[in-house]
Amino acid sequence: MNVSRRIFLKASGGVGAALLLAGWPRGVLADEAWNAKAFAGKSLDDVVKALGGAAAQPSADIALTAPDIAENGAVVPVEIESKLPNTRSISILVEKNPNALSADFSIPAGTDPYISTRVKMAETSNLYALVQTDGGFFYAKKEVKVTLGGCGG
Amino acid sequence: MADPMRIRATLEGGKVIVKVLMAHEMETGYRKDANGNLIPAHYIQEVNATCNGKTVLSAQWGPSVSKNPFLAFRFSGANKGDKVVISWKDNKGESRTDEAVIA
């Protein structure tokens, strides 16, 4: 077992449950408190609902760039660019992580609907780019294979 | 106290390209130490970037953003010499603010 798989050992209980008890503010704008409910979500649907939506539609106007294979799941580069009009926020989700939502970015007017960052993936999984516009929620997805490596496990 | 961020802000084609490296453990709360005890979660939850007093990016993060986080974004409406100010706050209430001059 390598580090990437160890990261999420003992996924049940712990932080997620504790944060749920702490209650959840509504939105994800910067001047509001950390959205515990969204970060406790287990799936794309959970997260969309916690962010105030009903469901997300697939969209070809979201460019999600990530490697086909991650040599190490501890660091997976992700780049997202939305071509959807009036993009308000961009979120990164990893389907098989213990909690799906990694990061949620609010995009104010004047800032490009573009984000580049690096996230952890517990195992081979779909990666989602979730975009909120004034027309609702949209997503693009891509599978990233997380591999084992090394001579000592 | 946490180490300073490395911030690069450059003006290219009318847009400011910002690249940030932050020194942070981003501990998930799911890992165990050598003695089998859970290592408490410790991760950045909020990131805020401003330029000339205006917010240019804000974010909420969970523990699955990678250790020593990297972030890049672009915005318009600033000039060389202006300052980009970036702050983060983690789940233990620790925070850090650093700035860079747009080059």
Next chain:
Amino acid sequence: MKRKLTAARSLLWALAAVTVAGSAVAQSSSPEDEIAQYRAMFGDDNPAELWQTRGEALWKQPRGPKNVALAQVCDLGLGVGVAAGAYAQLPRYFSDTGQVQDLESRLVTCMVRGQGFTEPEAIQQHFGKGDAKSDLEALSAYLVAQSDGKPMHVPFDRPEERAAYELGKQVFFYRAGTHDFSCATCHSQTGKRIRLQILPNLTTAEGATAAYTTWPAYRISEGEFRTMEWRIQDCFRQQRLPQLKYLSPVAIALTEYLARNADGGVIKAPGLKR
């Protein structure tokens, strides 16, 4: 931030886009190509910079019982306080200690003789872990970056340097332990890989150069900056041998062997590794 890789990065971004589109290219790409694509996505944005910043301060600030900066007292081989290019000419024999020294060994000498630290103080926490940060790693990151882009010229006219090389070579081929491993087990063939990681053939100039010039490095799997001493020590752990001591004769000798095999190569460090 370094810009030299930008063109290569753009190319790989384009490749990545093609792959995303699900064309035939995606199916025919080899695991090596896919790993290259993964690594290319990091571009020039290497968290090792966080260590470099801290290391620069440690190099320039007066510290220790003698309250002097390393920049004022430390001779890494090119003269007192000369940081630029010094790493590209290490290891080397130092007459004041009568020993062949690598970067970390020499830094410890400077901290002890120049700044007045005791040796245990200087080498405690020589490898960092999380919030327990290593000054030696930070200093290494800064000093290695001062040789980035410079060709290696590892001095080799002293008998001590030759003896270190020869010892390093013998150790490189020394098989022992439960698994019969030596360094050569994994690192004496060209074009092989372990899992998906390509194994450099360290007995050739090409392989040794590819490996040596890209260390020290930020190691993704640990989220830490790691030095050559660490790299060699961890290889022996995986060889199922006991713990290699920090700055030990074998650690220096193997560094000498690798550095000489890579001589003439251009330093591209700090690197970014799995």
Next chain:
Amino acid sequence: MPQRKFSLLLALATTLAACSALAKDKASPAAGPAAVKQALLASFEAKGQAGLDRLDQDETQALCSRDPDHPLSSDEVQKIVSANTAAIRYPADGRYLGDWREGEKIAQTGTGKQFSDDPAKPAGGNCYACHQLAKGEIAYGTLGPSLYRYGKLRGQGEAMLKYTWGKIYDAEASMPCSIMPRFGHKGILTEQQIRDVMALLFDPQSPVNQ
């Protein structure tokens, strides 16, 4: 005087050798086996389950530590073959095959015998580090040959089972100075673990043979 002349020549030879790209020079100060062992003992310390005795070499290890400039003689090769052939223990009950599911786990597990590993836990075989096995695992190494469809291509004849058992137990018997660990002889895997890995290779249900 002749002695001094010799020294000068040696110095010249040394200088010339320094110019060769990889310094494959005979004039470098020799490090004999005793000096190497001494340096190793001075440079390592016992940690966890890895004591300094791990630095001791058996005859096979010592012979196989030669650098490529000093190849083995045919007598030395024969010594390795004899010693390691004699070391192989075949299963007393004649059962060569265990559970391929367990074998797959052993093939995937890279830990075991490192000072950082728990000695109470069974060691892995880490087969995927060097070999392709099941088609579904893309992260495989190429230090060893591909073993995909191993059993499907070879069948389960007694001679093939016995040969393969011997390979896993002590590869030096059939290929002197093979880089493959001697999993049985050196006590890395138990007899039952070897059976399980054998099943991974031979069982028609195993993903290796799909």
